[in-house]
Amino acid sequence: LDTVKDTSELIDAALGIGMDPDHMGADLVVLDTLRSIHSGDENDATWMAFVLSNLRLLQRATGAAVMILHHHSKPTKENSTSLSHRVRGSSVILGALDGLIGLSAMNRDGLVRAQVLKSRAIQTAGFHYWILPTESGGITLTYHEAKSDLAAKLRELFSSRTEVTWTDMLAVAKAVHPFKQDPALRTSVSRVLSMLEGQTAIVKKGRGTWGRP
Numbered sequence: 580l581d582t583v584k585d586t587s588e589l590i591d592a593a594l595g596i597g598m599d600p601d602h603m604g605a606d607l608v609v610l611d612t613l614r615s616i617h618s619g620d621e622n623d624a625t626w627m628a629f630v631l632s633n634l635r636l637l638q639r640a641t642g643a644a645v646m647i648l649h650h651h652s653k654p655t656k657e658n659s660t661s662l663s664h665r666v667r668g669s670s671v672i673l674g675a676l677d678g679l680i681g682l683s684a685m686n687r688d689g690l691v692r693a694q695v696l697k698s699r700a701i702q703t704a705g706f707h708y709w710i711l712p713t714e715s716g717g718i719t720l721t722y723h724e725a726k727s728d729l730a731a732k733l734r735e736l737f738s739s740r741t742e743v744t745w746t747d748m749l750a751v752a753k754a755v756h757p758f759k760q761d762p763a764l765r766t767s768v769s770r771v772l773s774m775l776e777g778q779t780a781i782v783k784k785g786r787g788t789w790g791r792p
Contacts, residue, residue: 580616586633593641605643610634613649613672621668631675651681663696673697685709686760709757721757729755730771737781742790748772 580586589608597603610616619626638645649672651665662681666673673679679697684690694707709721732751736743745768752764759767772789775781784790 580630580633580637581618583633583636586636590637590640593637593643604641607646608637608641608643609646609648611648613647613668621672624669624671627669628671628675631671635675662694682710729767730774733768733771733775734780737775737789737791740790742784742788743781745787 580589593605593608594603596605614621617626617630619630621627634645634647637643650667651662652667654665662683663673663679666679676697677699678695681694681696683692683694685692689712691710692707693710695701707723709719709723711719711721713719729752732755733748736747736751740747748768749761749764752759752768756764756767772781776783776789779792781789782792
């Protein structure tokens with residue numbers, strides 16, 4: 580989309596999709612990837628503002644949702660580990676988006692975390708989705724809220740019981756993180772347990788049991 584002419588041709592193509600003369604036009608336009616739809620420097624703020632304005636023109640002219648696939652950079656001390664701070668290229672890219680969903684590979688089985696990092700329509704903090712491929716070639720999509728994180732759930736467990744065992748805590752961890760393997764779950768429980776002990780929220784009661792002070 581280096582020129583307005585390029586954008587106009589894409590608009591015409593999107594409006595011409597369909598077989599029913601009364602319901603023509605695309606509902607969703609997917610562009611894969613942002614790097615491939617222009618020939619300029621993605622770090623040039625002026626240039627990227629022009630490209631993104633063409634995409635906004637595409638959206639308004641067609642009424643379709645426009646989804647752009649884009650890569651993020653590797654984490655550094657400067658850009659932190661947050662995906663929203665690692666959008667590759669000029670900062671105007673992030674600023675122009677109505678929404679941003681970050682995808683992160685979590686293991687070798689194909690598990691992916693989809694996290695809503697920005698949205699003009701909804702509150703983004705506090706939830707993400709787990710995406711896991713199925714044997715039939717489809718995917719399963721699982722909603723996960725941050726309020727259900729392990730530390731919060733373990734606090735609830737300790738507030739409801741006099742004593743809690745390691746097995747009890749591991750069961751809670753499996754419910755919160757159903758796709759994690761046992762070694763990773765044990766590590767997560769140990770970290771939260773150490774944090775709660777450090778805050779004197781819980782104390783060790785006996786062999787393999789913990790509870791409130």
